[in-house]
Amino acid sequence: MNYRAVATCLFGLEKVVEFELKRLGIDVISVSDGRVSFEGTKTDIARANINCSTAERILIVLDEFDASDFDSLFDKTGEVVWGDIISEKDSFPVKGYSINSTLTSVPACQRIIKKSIAERLKRDLGVRSLPENGRRKIAIRFSIVSDRVTLMVDTSGEGLHKRGYRPNIYGAPIKETLAAGISDFARIGQNSTVTDPFCGTGTLIIESALRANRIAPGLNRHFAAESYPFIGKGAFDFARKEARENIVRNSKFTAVGTDIDPKAIEHARFNAKAAKVDEFVKFEVMDARKYIPSKDMIVVTNPPYGEKLMDPVSSGKLIGEFCENFFKYDFKGLYLISGQPDFEDIAGKKAKRRRKLYNGMIVCQLYMYF
Ligand SMILES: C[S@@+](CC[C@H](N)C(=O)[O-])C[C@H]1O[C@@H](n2cnc3c(N)ncnc32)[C@H](O)[C@@H]1O
Incomplete structure (x- = not known):
């Protein structure tokens, strides 16, 4: 049927x-x-x-x-x-x-x-x-x-953003589904090298790792329709088995997430383990203003902005300092989501493409430089 x-x-x-x-x-x-x-x-x-x-x-x-x-x-x-x-x-x-x-x-x-x-x-x-x-x-x-x-x-039960790897909310995490969308815009694949210099609890890095290795995000959770007589557990067991067979083996994907907050880094490490992608990713404490990309790197990131972790003036200053240093170097791609309205002026560089996205109730833009 x-x-x-x-x-x-x-x-x-x-x-x-x-x-x-x-x-x-x-x-x-x-x-x-x-x-x-x-x-x-x-x-x-x-x-x-x-x-x-x-x-x-x-x-x-x-x-x-x-x-x-x-x-x-x-x-x-x-x-x-x-x-x-x-x-x-x-x-x-x-x-x-x-x-x-x-x-x-x-x-x-x-x-x-x-x-x-x-x-x-x-x-x-x-x-x-x-x-x-x-x-x-x-x-x-x-x-x-x-x-x-x-x-x-x-048929889902809990929203599909609930993958099961992020049991505790810390700071201002990006929604898993939005992070997955950003990693799709960034065309992350099994040969990609990915970094996030404002990684917080690691969502963008983890979603990138899932995408790169074709690990289905719902493999480790339950769905409401498993108990509905007209859908049932059998359909889900079959689809899970199929999804497991599709996981990429021998991928060359690697990723590093850094953040100034040691507590956020602890959460990121925990979450990556829970998502079973810890073999591909590393997390370290670092100030993003000192961050140096390399020419094969895809950077996906979500710096603090106005309404959430910082006032707009402080977040604007931080973004300005980060971009001033970052744009001195070669990189493969930067995909940065921000609600800062004057982002490109502060960054001192126009994005090649932009996409309007919603981070919760906040209207944001994904600024794409490649
Ligand atoms: C919007 S949050 C990122 C949330 C993350 N995407 C997640 O899913 O958890 C911004 C992060 O920037 C970090 N941050 C603020 N100032 C920083 C700096 N100078 N260098 C590195 N990280 C910084 C904060 O600690 C916070 O974790």
């Missing part, structure tokens, strides 16, 4: 997700802001969850219809055979959003959809009531865009 599904992602990473899905042999149908739609079997759903380093979640589309009032939202939601998806032992939280639509109240839409599912479920399952707190959670998602409703079921 083929499912219609959506891979959600951070704005700016849609093309990277599309490419990742296509590399898995999955048929992409369309790409829009923060969403890549595709079609595939249950194994493809498992493959996408395990392998996609830049997707946030994989959702199966259950139905799509137009609704501009609560009655039609209720009636059309009830046309889905919910008894095929949810059992009487499950809980089914409903979450979603509405953009440019007549139905603007998200909490009200949430309530209507939940009520309609419950009514239909009782009929499908032949029961008079449903338990308040079912043991298994089957998360239902909806989107309403220009009065078009899409009902979906989440």
Whole structure:
């Protein structure tokens, strides 16, 4: 059976997700802001969850219809055979959003959809009531865009950025999916030499190592759909086995992360070990203002800026000092993400390419020099 599904992602990473899905042999149908739609079997759903380093979640589309009032939202939601998806032992939280639509109240839409599912479920399952707190959670998602409703079921569980290697948050770490996207823009591969002079807890270095060695980021975690009867553990076990076979052996990839904060370096070393990439990477304490690249090096980095670790004046000064020294030397590529609005003026050099990306709620640019 083929499912219609959506891979959600951070704005700016849609093309990277599309490419990742296509590399898995999955048929992409369309790409829009923060969403890549595709079609595939249950194994493809498992493959996408395990392998996609830049997707946030994989959702199966259950139905799509137009609704501009609560009655039609209720009636059309009830046309889905919910008894095929949810059992009487499950809980089914409903979450979603509405953009440019007549139905603007998200909490009200949430309530209507939940009520309609419950009514239909009782009929499908032949029961008079449903338990308040079912043991298994089957998360239902909806989107309403220009009065078009899409009902979906989440297959990922925890967001896909949770790889399992970063148990403790320290400082201002970049999201794993964004770091993976940056390493994709930097075209990091099995022969690359990579450095990050502001490495913090090592995310950009670790994601680069995973990408270079084709280690699927979801190999060591669990997914919600493993316990869904209509997808199941078998599909995930198969996709995991396949992903393990795809890991590059004998890669020449090496990476070094440096940071001025010894505590951050401790976290980076721990995380790299947990991600099982410690054989490829090293972390050392160093001031980035003294950093000297070499001509074969790809530098991926995320210096502190304004809103997060430093005030904008101090971060601007640091970036200026770093760039003044850095641009004296040859290097293969610099891919630097920053929210500093006047970055190129401070750096004293225009980037060859730029890409708007979101680091949490902060609008950033990825400045690409190569
Ligand atoms: C935005 S954080 C990087 C977060 C990192 N990408 C991660 O995922 O954890 C910026 C880092 O720059 C470091 N830093 C600040 N001043 C520095 C300097 N002069 N030299 C090297 N690192 C510095 C901070 O300690 C912090 O870890």
